[in-house]
Amino acid sequence: MPGYYDIDDIIMEEEPISVVFQVGAHGVGLLDPGSETNNVENGAKVDLPFWLAHELYLRQAVSISVPACFSQKTRKEIQADAACVDLRIRCPYFYELGCKIVPLVSDKSIGSFLHYAFTGRYKEILSKSHSASVVTVPKFSTRLTKEESQLFEAARSSMLAFKKWRLGGSRLEKASILGRKRKTTIPACPSTP
Amino acid sequence: MAGQSDPHLSIFSAPELEFLAEDEMVEVVPNIRMEALHVICGDFGPFFPQIAKVPLWLALALKKRDKCTIRTPEWMSVERLTQVLEAERESPREFQPLPFHYVEISRLLFDHARDDIPDIYMVRSLIEDIRYVRFHKVETGLETISGRTHAVKLKNLSAMEVNIVRPFMVRALQAFYKHDSPQMIQQPQTMGSRRPQVVDRGSRRDLRPR
Numbered sequence: 001m002p003g004y005y006d007i008d009d010i011i012m013e014e015e016p017i018s019v020v021f022q023v024g025a026h027g028v029g030l031l032d033p034g035s036e037t038n039n040v041e042n043g044a045k046v047d048l049p050f051w052l053a054h055e056l057y058l059r060q061a062v063s064i065s066v067p068a069c070f071s072q073k074t075r076k077e078i079q080a081d082a083a084c085v086d087l088r089i090r091c092p093y094f095y096e097l098g099c100k101i102v103p104l105v106s107d108k109s110i111g112s113f114l115h116y117a118f119t120g121r122y123k124e125i126l127s128k129s130h131s132a133s134v135v136t137v138p139k140f141s142t143r144l145t146k147e148e149s150q151l152f153e154a155a156r157s158s159m160l161a162f163k164k165w166r167l168g169g170s171r172l173e174k175a176s177i178l179g180r181k182r183k184t185t186i187p188a189c190p191s192t193p
Numbered sequence: 194m195a196g197q198s199d200p201h202l203s204i205f206s207a208p209e210l211e212f213l214a215e216d217e218m219v220e221v222v223p224n225i226r227m228e229a230l231h232v233i234c235g236d237f238g239p240f241f242p243q244i245a246k247v248p249l250w251l252a253l254a255l256k257k258r259d260k261c262t263i264r265t266p267e268w269m270s271v272e273r274l275t276q277v278l279e280a281e282r283e284s285p286r287e288f289q290p291l292p293f294h295y296v297e298i299s300r301l302l303f304d305h306a307r308d309d310i311p312d313i314y315m316v317r318s319l320i321e322d323i324r325y326v327r328f329h330k331v332e333t334g335l336e337t338i339s340g341r342t343h344a345v346k347l348k349n350l351s352a353m354e355v356n357i358v359r360p361f362m363v364r365a366l367q368a369f370y371k372h373d374s375p376q377m378i379q380q381p382q383t384m385g386s387r388r389p390q391v392v393d394r395g396s397r398r399d400l401r402p403r
Contacts (some may be wrong), residue, residue, distance in 0.1 A: 064200055095372070118372050122365065122368075123336055126332060126336060127336055130328075130332060150364065154361050157360075158358075159357060159359055162207055164207075166207075168304060190225050
């Protein structure tokens, strides 16, 4: 499981989540752009990054509401056609965030919803990535989340490497540094008498 | 080091696989006499103008220096390949037994030993068709995996084909495992009683019938 050192995990935890404060907090008015004093009221709705929301949840200071990317609107779109939904715009870490949110939020159907979305898009990824044509790629790959695009890239790069090998050519590649001509600075020697 | 060209995916690169394929034995007919060769992996006996079994790398080296002719392996004849192609087309879930490195061996022979293979264009197009049909079978099989799949069995798949699908399949299985774990799909809790979490083994999805 990715943990402390995984870059994708770290970036994913920066995603903003909207939370509702259950207690009043002093001195952290920075978090709530709408507060006049330097405090956050009880019951205020604030956007926090996921790592902060998680910690405060464990201390029972906030309650986490479902992020917008798992809303009913997205669900309906995915049920209509999973493969065409542009998940990267909504949330590039759709699946990872969903996995992390599941134990924290009261809505229990997120897990199966994620699974359904992934299964639907997986078929598309499978067929597109192995066809190895340059044309269809740019439109489709911009709709994928980070996790899916890693999957896509893995398949595509191995397919392209195979095609390149199949075309033939010598196995030994000339090092690029040898391509540059060196200037030979032989000074013109004076003719000997 | 072989297999480490891309540490994240840990696949072999295609030239590395080709290098591994060169260890297969082929038959050659030398056209010179030479005394025995003693190399690290063994001794290759004195060469007379009769059939000798040598590894492919040695056969290619001799061929480049015009010292032998390579006999095509018996699986690379037109009749045998047409049989294999027919069988591949008929059975949608099975793969026909083919030599493990058939893609690499055929490519090396096409490149270096063109004149030794009878009907080379026919053989080439047959091998391409076979490869295409098999890969298509792999893809259709991959569509059916889900979170219940604990392992995927691909019998008779060749080295190069395995290498192409390996990173994708590993990642896909990991992703499905992550999404389909019991804590993610939470069963609706009935009042009071808790269903024991039985790990369901699920049905084995073979890509070939048992």
